[in-house]
Amino acid sequence: MTKIGLLFPGQGSQYVGMAKALTDRYAVARRTFEEAADYLGLDVLRLCLEGDKAALTSTANAQPAILTHSVAAYRVWLETHEAIPAVGGGHSLGEFSALACSGALAFEDAVRLVRHRGELMQAAARADDGGMAAITGLTDERLEQLLQDIRSNGTVLVVAGINSAQQRVVSGHRKALDELARRIDGITARLTPLNVAAAFHSPCMADAAAQLKIRLEAMVYHAPSWPVLSNVTGRLHDGNGDRGSIIERLTLQMIEPVQWVACMETMQALGVERTVELGPGSVLTRLWKSFRPGTDSSYSDDPQLFSQTDKTEAPASKQQGDARLADFLPRCLGIAVSTRNNRSESEAYRLGVLEPYKAVERQAAASRERGELPTEEQLRQGWDMLLSVFETKGTEPEERKLRLTALIHETGTEHLFTVPNPNDGGVA
Known part of the structure; x- marks a missing residue:
């Protein structure tokens, strides 16, 4: 293998x-x-x-x-x-x-x-104006000599990474990097500033x-x-x-x-x-x-x-539909954990979030282990869990609508669930 x-x-x-x-x-x-x-x-x-x-x-x-x-x-x-x-x-x-x-x-x-x-x-970075740069075309001995010469002015400039046989990364104060760039200008070496905002690894x-x-x-x-x-x-x-x-x-x-x-x-x-x-x-x-x-x-x-996968492929249309249904409970769990909690009652949170979440989590794990699609009853359990989470966390009606609409659209479950407008007084 x-x-x-x-x-x-x-x-x-x-x-x-x-x-x-x-x-x-x-x-x-x-x-x-x-x-x-x-x-x-x-x-x-x-x-x-x-x-x-x-x-x-x-x-x-x-x-x-x-x-x-x-x-x-x-x-x-x-x-x-x-x-x-x-x-x-x-x-x-x-x-x-x-x-x-x-x-x-x-x-x-x-x-x-x-x-x-x-x-x-x-x-x-705010305390020390620093940066980093990649260096190619210099021997380690020549690079270290340059760094020592520049450091003699009281600035920080060190090797911060050994990336390849040809490339070293240096890190230090910005003025020291500018000085290094001036000293290697015109020789075969190349200095490339890196897309970072501080002198890391120094x-x-x-x-x-x-x-x-x-x-x-x-x-x-x-x-x-x-x-x-x-x-x-x-x-x-x-x-x-x-x-x-x-x-x-x-x-x-x-x-x-x-x-x-x-x-x-x-x-x-x-x-x-x-x-x-x-x-x-x-x-x-x-x-x-x-x-x-x-x-x-x-x-x-x-x-x-x-x-590039070695797994046996089902017909494309069936595979896509099955994958969308199989993803329903995991998507419910993902939405539940990513919904901000706007309330602080611990007992309500246990009853309205933790317990229904764990029940759906067990169902999702069991379906995954058996390689089976969730039943309609299990899909409804995931849906009800989300409604409970939204209510317990005090989620705004508009956010509920957006999240639930995306869920049923992405999983092809429009025939099972309905999302009313926020001003209808709740989420069905």
Whole structure:
């Protein structure tokens, strides 16, 4: 069996419009973004699809957006492929995506964690005007000599990433980066500024790293379902989800360089024959191809990836109808968790949200395990659960109408359910 390595991109891979093809085609991707919206109180999908470039590039926004995109792509990949990865690795922020997809961190915890990480980094950026740039065409010795000369002026400028045999990333104060650009102007080296707003993986992040460690120490960690690589060491995290080791490495990752070449070398040593990049862009795919030319690589922004499946296909029309019905209960669950709670009565919440939600969750799991479509009675149970959730959470009638209309349209259940106008006094 072909050994697959999963790659998860980091900050800088974001772009306005990312995740559109994924969420247009796959309900599980839409549900993932709905979950993120509920956890963060932020419409992450709208940010990805409609947000202006400055808003999406903002570190506090870019990090949860990229992680959510990666988790959504991973869930789609699980639905369309029956392969278990041999290993997963992410670049900087992508390491958190890998830990979330492997189960070492719950998605809810991971997306909140990287939002906090982004806020800390953004605060550090305001304190130190910094940035990052990719460098090619210089030997390590020549690059380090240049960095030392510039640092003698009291500024921060360090190697922040070893991405390939040819490329290094440097990080530091903006004026130091400008000086480096002037010094290599006219020689064969090339400097390319990166689409980030701070000096990540440098001493400029020391205070942010200390504050991140406090949040990391409060997290719950689990044994991953597949091995995950550490950026700091280039080797695998402890397979039992050892919290002390993970906390230490994720803290150091803020100030230490990303050892991406070492990560790729570990993948090679583990026998990886194919890579799949899950998240926006294809930067890591290109780096892998430069490291292992001729190997099979694909990425989730390429729509061909998810059409490549070995599963037996049913006739197209029947398969589409069955898939829409099978998606009804999961869609109900996704809507329930992503609907904001406007009330605070704990007992009402238990009776009106938690208990009906868990009952539908059990029904959805049972149908999935048996490979059966939900019965009409089960569909109505999911519908009634949503009505109860909306009522208990105090959801505005217009929002109820919009969500329910989209639900029955996307699942082909217009013949079963009716959504009245908001001013009719309720939702049928």
